[in-house]
Amino acid sequence: MNSSKKNRLKDNAFKYFGIGCTTFGLAMLAIFIGNILIEGFARIDWDFITNFPSRNPDKAGILPALIGTLWIMGLTAIISIPLGISAAIYLEEYGKKSRLANVLEINISNLAGVPSIIYGLLGLEIFGRIMGMGGSLLAGASTLSLLILPIIIVSTREALKAVPKSIKEASFAMGASKWQTISYQLLPASFGGIITGIILALSRAVGETAPLIVIGALAYVPFVPSSPTDEFSVLPIQIFNWISRPQKGFAINAASAIIVLLMVTFVLNGIAMYLRNKWQKKVQW
Amino acid sequence: MNKLEARNVNVFYGPNQVIKDVSISIKKNTVTAFIGPSGCGKSTFLRLFNRMNDYIDIFKMEGRIEIDGSDIYDKQIRVEELRKQIGMVFQKPNPFPKTIYENVIYGLRIQGIKDKKILDEVVEKSLKQAALWEEVKDKLKNSALALSGGQQQRLCIARTLAVAPTVILMDEPASALDPISSAKVEELIYELKSQYTIVIVTHNMQQAGRVSDTTAFFYMGELVEHDSTKMIFTNPKNERTQNYITGRFG
Ligand SMILES: Nc1ncnc2c1ncn2[C@@H]1O[C@H](COP(=O)(O)OP(=O)(O)O)[C@@H](O)[C@H]1O
Numbered sequence A: 001m002n003s004s005k006k007n008r009l010k011d012n013a014f015k016y017f018g019i020g021c022t023t024f025g026l027a028m029l030a031i032f033i034g035n036i037l038i039e040g041f042a043r044i045d046w047d048f049i050t051n052f053p054s055r056n057p058d059k060a061g062i063l064p065a066l067i068g069t070l071w072i073m074g075l076t077a078i079i080s081i082p083l084g085i086s087a088a089i090y091l092e093e094y095g096k097k098s099r100l101a102n103v104l105e106i107n108i109s110n111l112a113g114v115p116s117i118i119y120g121l122l123g124l125e126i127f128g129r130i131m132g133m134g135g136s137l138l139a140g141a142s143t144l145s146l147l148i149l150p151i152i153i154v155s156t157r158e159a160l161k162a163v164p165k166s167i168k169e170a171s172f173a174m175g176a177s178k179w180q181t182i183s184y185q186l187l188p189a190s191f192g193g194i195i196t197g198i199i200l201a202l203s204r205a206v207g208e209t210a211p212l213i214v215i216g217a218l219a220y221v222p223f224v225p226s227s228p229t230d231e232f233s234v235l236p237i238q239i240f241n242w243i244s245r246p247q248k249g250f251a252i253n254a255a256s257a258i259i260v261l262l263m264v265t266f267v268l269n270g271i272a273m274y275l276r277n278k279w280q281k282k283v284q285w
Numbered sequence B: 001m002n003k004l005e006a007r008n009v010n011v012f013y014g015p016n017q018v019i020k021d022v023s024i025s026i027k028k029n030t031v032t033a034f035i036g037p038s039g040c041g042k043s044t045f046l047r048l049f050n051r052m053n054d055y056i057d058i059f060k061m062e063g064r065i066e067i068d069g070s071d072i073y074d075k076q077i078r079v080e081e082l083r084k085q086i087g088m089v090f091q092k093p094n095p096f097p098k099t100i101y102e103n104v105i106y107g108l109r110i111q112g113i114k115d116k117k118i119l120d121e122v123v124e125k126s127l128k129q130a131a132l133w134e135e136v137k138d139k140l141k142n143s144a145l146a147l148s149g150g151q152q153q154r155l156c157i158a159r160t161l162a163v164a165p166t167v168i169l170m171d172e173p174a175s176a177l178d179p180i181s182s183a184k185v186e187e188l189i190y191e192l193k194s195q196y197t198i199v200i201v202t203h204n205m206q207q208a209g210r211v212s213d214t215t216a217f218f219y220m221g222e223l224v225e226h227d228s229t230k231m232i233f234t235n236p237k238n239e240r241t242q243n244y245i246t247g248r249f250g
């Protein structure tokens, strides 16, 4: 066998290995989602969305948890987006050479790898106890903001980096200040990438359970939270709670709630994809 | 008084000296061509005049550079103001990923000018000056990135003209363009020189010969010779200049 033939064989072997791995991953996901759909789809109706949790699985609904999740998402966005983008702009455009930036830089990459329960403990101590927020939505959102800040910072920096240097040079040469260059050129040109990163980070936050349990989010909430200082539950906690019950009816409820949660994240990812495509079409170098 | 003046300028990138004791005077409303082999420091020297080298960490300069007699590296100088006076056109066309209209008014926008009438006027005037108006007047709201390379370069020139500079620096403005676009840009430079002081880096000897009044020949960071273009091309004083323009090296 000559070597080109051997190489072709290797090529093919690797190709089929790759296809196999991909199929395996997709198949697992399909089985999981299929299972959930079969089990939970029938249970989803308007009542399920608008009812409060109940001891009777047939009457139980997800309203407080769903609203809690939406609140958490909104508050986390409000806290983390300005912080994350500002930090990224500082690191990328202003702090390039400073020692501080170097230290921050190393730490930010590390922070992204810290287990989320550690963030929960941090949030419990700082937001819950020291700042006196207790187990409120605000404490939860602040904790999750810490959790996703590194993701937002890293992705925003990547997006800023992707803007060609020639654009920056052109702007400076026209007499623009640094800030004008950032706000008129860099941010608009990298908007697609930034927003994609933000949305992916938020969908991560929406799925988090552990840190919220640690700061004291409730498993049973008989009311709809109406202000950031209210206590709350979120969908993943509701799901966790239901799954740990012995009755079959709650397992079905859990499956249904998973479908709703998946839908929330799919919608978020859909928006991310839409915006990315839209912006990429507009900005091509 | 000369429009631009460099006195005993040295430039270092880290330990490497890339400009060696260069002094040059450039008169108002003339076109000066910088020629010389690749890497001899033409771009570096050109970018001293609008302080674009300031962004390079390892850049260091000694000496003095003046516009209308005042030191542009003075601590009092606001770089943003300086660059409104001294525009720059780059080698590779670099329009902003925005509409044609937005590209032209960018300089005014960052100065806070919002009056639609003024902006419209400037857009038309600048695009006409850059010989682009007829080609784009019906698609001002289209993306500048949809234009051809040559059109993009003329748009970049229009964008520079829009802020009414007195000096325009051009770093091989036609080298990335096809011959026809290149000829158009050249023609444009020729027309602009009655109103602007232009400094152009070029690799193209014929181009230097056609558009410039004076030519400066750089070699390994030194300014070997600066004289009227006619003299440089017909009767250079220095042997190295002679060798370069007759194509014996470079
Ligand atoms: N940003 C930079 N950092 C370090 N060295 C540079 C940089 N830019 C240019 N140089 C060096 O400076 C010298 C002059 O470069 P340049 O001004 O671009 O020459 P030219 O435009 O005549 O080709 C070259 O040796 C080049 O390698």
Ligand SMILES: [Mg+2]
Pocket: B042, B043, B044, B171, B201
């Ligand atoms: Mg050059």
